[in-house]
Amino acid sequence: MVSLRVLILFALVLGLMLSMAWPGGAADNAVTATARKLIDEYTAKIRPLETAANRAWWDANITGKDEDFKRKEEAQNQIDAFLSGKAAFAAVKDKAAFAAVKDLKDSKDIDDPIVKRAIDIIYLAYLEKQLDPQLLKKMTALANAVEKKFSTYRAKVEGKELTDAQVRKVLKTSGLSDKRQAVWEASKAVGGVVEKELLELVKLRNQAAAKLGFKNYHDMQLFLNEQNGADLIALFDKLDELTREPFKKAKAEIDVVLAKNCNVKVDELMPWHYHDPFFQESPGVFKADLDKIYEKLDIVKLCRDFYRGIGLPIDLVIERTNNDFAPKPGKNPHAFCTDITRDGTDVRVLANIDPNEYWMATMLHEFGHSVYSSINIPAKLPYVLRMEAHILTTEGVAMMFEKLSKRRGWLEKMGVKVGDPAAFDETAVKMSRAQLLIFSRWCQVMLRFEKGMYENPDQDLNKLWWDMVERYQLLKRPKGRNAPDYGSKIHIIVAPVYYHNYMMGEMFASQVHHAIAREVYDKAHPDTVVYAGNKKVGGGGVHAAACLQPRPHHDLERADPARHRRPFEPGGIRQGFSRQVMEKAPNLRRGPRQQAQQRRLAEFLSIFRIFVAFLSRIPDNHLLVLPKITQELHHVFLEGFQE
Ligand SMILES: [Zn+2]
Numbered sequence: 001m002v003s004l005r006v007l008i009l010f011a012l013v014l015g016l017m018l019s020m021a022w023p024g025g026a027a028d029n030a031v032t033a034t035a036r037k038l039i040d041e042y043t044a045k046i047r048p049l050e051t052a053a054n055r056a057w058w059d060a061n062i063t064g065k066d067e068d069f070k071r072k073e074e075a076q077n078q079i080d081a082f083l084s085g086k087a088a089f090a091a092v093k094d095k096a097a098f099a100a101v102k103d104l105k106d107s108k109d110i111d112d113p114i115v116k117r118a119i120d121i122i123y124l125a126y127l128e129k130q131l132d133p134q135l136l137k138k139m140t141a142l143a144n145a146v147e148k149k150f151s152t153y154r155a156k157v158e159g160k161e162l163t164d165a166q167v168r169k170v171l172k173t174s175g176l177s178d179k180r181q182a183v184w185e186a187s188k189a190v191g192g193v194v195e196k197e198l199l200e201l202v203k204l205r206n207q208a209a210a211k212l213g214f215k216n217y218h219d220m221q222l223f224l225n226e227q228n229g230a231d232l233i234a235l236f237d238k239l240d241e242l243t244r245e246p247f248k249k250a251k252a253e254i255d256v257v258l259a260k261n262c263n264v265k266v267d268e269l270m271p272w273h274y275h276d277p278f279f280q281e282s283p284g285v286f287k288a289d290l291d292k293i294y295e296k297l298d299i300v301k302l303c304r305d306f307y308r309g310i311g312l313p314i315d316l317v318i319e320r321t322n323n324d325f326a327p328k329p330g331k332n333p334h335a336f337c338t339d340i341t342r343d344g345t346d347v348r349v350l351a352n353i354d355p356n357e358y359w360m361a362t363m364l365h366e367f368g369h370s371v372y373s374s375i376n377i378p379a380k381l382p383y384v385l386r387m388e389a390h391i392l393t394t395e396g397v398a399m400m401f402e403k404l405s406k407r408r409g410w411l412e413k414m415g416v417k418v419g420d421p422a423a424f425d426e427t428a429v430k431m432s433r434a435q436l437l438i439f440s441r442w443c444q445v446m447l448r449f450e451k452g453m454y455e456n457p458d459q460d461l462n463k464l465w466w467d468m469v470e471r472y473q474l475l476k477r478p479k480g481r482n483a484p485d486y487g488s489k490i491h492i493i494v495a496p497v498y499y500h501n502y503m504m505g506e507m508f509a510s511q512v513h514h515a516i517a518r519e520v521y522d523k524a525h526p527d528t529v530v531y532a533g534n535k536k537v538g539g540g541g542v543h544a545a546a547c548l549q550p551r552p553h554h555d556l557e558r559a560d561p562a563r564h565r566r567p568f569e570p571g572g573i574r575q576g577f578s579r580q581v582m583e584k585a586p587n588l589r590r591g592p593r594q595q596a597q598q599r600r601l602a603e604f605l606s607i608f609r610i611f612v613a614f615l616s617r618i619p620d621n622h623l624l625v626l627p628k629i630t631q632e633l634h635h636v637f638l639e640g641f642q643e
Contacts, residue, residue, distance in 0.1 A: 010040040029110035037091035038100065039118045043383045046125075047342075049079045054225035061350055064152040064330025070339075073144040080136040083129035098126045120383045124224050131208050139208065142201040146194045147491050151332045153193055155186035162186065164333035165354040172275045172284065172291075177262050186270035198487050202457045205496070218454035221497035225391060232447070232500060239503070240444055240472070247437040251474055254434065257285035271475045278489065279473055280442040281358070282434035286419060286427035290357040290406065299353055299360050300325055302414055303367045306404075311535035312371040320348045325363070334490060335362050336371035337398075342386045344374045360405040361495030368398035391501040396508030404530060406432050413532035436506065444472040446499035449486055454497075461486060 028036065053075035060068040085097065092100035105123040110116040129136060154161040162170075162183065170183040205217035214220035222229050258273045259266045275283035284290060300318060307314040320340075327333065333352050349366045353359045372394050374386045388394035404410040406428040408418050418424045445468040452464050465486040466477040472507040486492055492501055517526040519537045531537045 029111055031104070031107050031110060032112050032115055034091050034559050035104050035110050035115050035119050036112075038089050038104065039115065039122065039382055039384065041089050041091055042122055043514050046079070047383055049075070049082060051341055053079055054338060057349070058338060058340065058348060061151060061332040064148070064332070069144055069148045073140055076140045076144075077137055080129055081133060081142065081240070083126050084131060084133050098130055101126050107444075114161055114385065118382050121384045127212065131211055135204065135208060139201065139204050140196055142204065143493070145158055146197045146201060149194050150190060150490060150493055152330055155183065155189065157182050157186045163327055164352065165327060167507070168276060171272065171277065175262055177264060177270075177273065180262070181270065181273040184277060188275045188483060188485050188488045191484040194487045194493065195484040199457060200491060202453060203340065206454060207459065218497050236444060236447055236500065239440060243440050247441050248474065250434045250437050254283055254285050258283060269476070270478055271469075274475070278442060280439060281474055282431045282438055284431070286430045288423040288427040290424070290427060290431070293411065293416065293418065293424075294360050295358050297355060297416065299355060299363050301362050302360070305372060306364070306414060306532055307367055308531040309535070310531050310537040312376065314367050314370055315347070316375065317347050317349055317367065317370045321347060321350070325349070325351040325353045327354070335366050337366045337373070339373040339387065342374045342383060344377075344379065347373045347375055357405055360532055361402045364404055365398040365402035368401035369394055372397045388565060391498065392504040392508060395502050395505030396512065399502070399505050400509035403432065407530050409528060410530035410532055413530055439506070440503055441472045443499055443503040445469055446489070446491065448472075450492065450497055450499070453486070467592040599616040
């Protein structure tokens with residue numbers, strides 16, 4: 001089944017690539033011509049509203065000021081009013097806007113794939129807003145209020161406010177359990193600050209979803225992101241099963257060191273003994289201290305040099321952000337990238353840099369999003385498509401670059417001398433592996449908690465949260481703790497039903513990295529590949545999709561068609577994600593131990609079987625922005641399973 005679908009998809013995508021002209025139109029049939037007109041009309045109206053909303057959103061996150069949050073809310077209200085409005089398009093005068101879009105979406109007669117995809121996207125934008133304008137306004141007001149509280153909250157210990165960086169520092173370095181606990185609890189206290197409004201928002205979101213015919217908001221969000229809930233859970237069930245034991249073992253090793261550092265027994269370890277507030281990252285318990293390296297380095301400069309070196313410069317992004325990435329009072333303490341205008345002229349990154357490994361990785365990540373934005377997406381695509389193909393692909397690209405902060409080869413290529421190379425390497429390898437395992441367990445918590453919360457918001461959510469944390473992260477619930485700790489994770493508020501895409505992004509990143517190793521670096525071992533200074537990785541900056549499509553052009557013209565479509569190969573699946581979470585690369589010799597490893601490998605491969613089924617449900621045209629990569633991914637998955 002999968003194979004047939006994939007092959008059809010491949011043929012479709014190839015077809016699309018040959019017909020990527022916009023505007024075309026000379027040979028349009030009547031329906032296509034109408035759709036094209038509607039898209040232009042829609043764009044003319046929505047574009048200024050979205051640009052204004054993006055600006056307001058940025059300002060609010062930078063200043064934390066009431067008036068900026070107000071402006072952000074009003075901008076959103078204008079978008080909602082437009083999308084929930086009934087006024088007809090001039091292109092289809094006899095129908096209300098949504099009905100016209102829906103008819104076009106359902107029509108089989110649009111013969112231009114880009115027009116068809118643009119209509120699909122517009123349909124989803126409208127669908128979400130087919131609600132009573134008052135309900136929409138209420139949801140926006142609440143979301144805005146919660147976000148503002150979250151954005152401006154600072155942990156307070158003994159009357160003293162701590163920045164996010166200070167919280168992290170204590171959790172990373174303190175040997176005093178009491179101090180850790182106080183800071184950890186203070187960082188969680190934001191949950192109590194937002195709890196009431198957040199719950200109200202969750203119920204309103206559900207109410208809206210029910211009105212539109214969905215089981216709940218979780219269900220609706222997956223639909224709007226063109227994902228399928230049953231497949232998603234199947235994927236995560238499998239992932240759970242396969243990472244459980246390796247995670248347990250890795251955690252046990254980490255626990256020994258954490259306990260020793262704080263002079264407690266292993267079974268006395270509490271959530272505050274881990275090095276970040278959620279245990280979503282690998283604690284720095286290994287031989288070398290990676291933070292030391294970054295203490296005196298200019299992180300933005302490193303990013304600038306690196307991205308310039310691979311042919312995807314970020315100078316404009318830095319300039320648009322006023323080269324200001326420092327923490328400030330009122331500023332959102334986290335990091336994100338935003339494409340303000342979607343015309344390649346105004347992409348920005350908000351950040352709060354503290355010179356350490358975490359922020360090196362974070363900046364590589366955010367700038368990674370910025371190179372996969374309209375800066376590098378062809379201008380000939382219509383405005384509505386000039387964005388990432390899917391959340392999971394942009395997260396995958398960002399995560400692929402993020403990993404370089406733990407690579408000595410990368411640092412050295414960037415001109416940074418590493419004092420004790422052996423210790424750095426040992427630490428980096430262990431941390432990278434632990435990171436993947438830890439992060440995958442954390443993603444389980446986020447996915448399953450949110451699903452549970454939207455399915456039944458009236459249950460004891462404090463308990464649900466800790467049930468998930470205990471089960472998947474193997475952390476101990478603090479005795480008697482009964483607090484809305486879920487509310488201290490920003491995604492629950494501003495990026496609901498999003499987190500699973502990070503995990504899928506990881507899988508995607510492994511594949512892409514392996515393909516680059518094979519194609520640009522002549523089958524080099526993926527661990528030796530660090531991209532730095534190689535413009536081929538960026539594909540000359542044509543666009544970020546092409547950047548990840550490393551094959552030289554002349555290769556495309558070679559006679560062997562089988563080879564064209566194989567920059568991704570089955571080995572990539574094996575050696576990409578699975579290699580990183582297993583202790584050793586699978587050994588093909590056949591002792592009993594090797595056989596066990598082989599079995600394990602087969603299990604890992606089955607994750608990808610589910611993954612490909614998932615990916616192939618993303619409608620064909622959505623793959624436009626990353627056409628080659630995705631088409632080849634499908635082939636690889638296919639071949640990987642047929643072996
Ligand atoms: Zn990201």
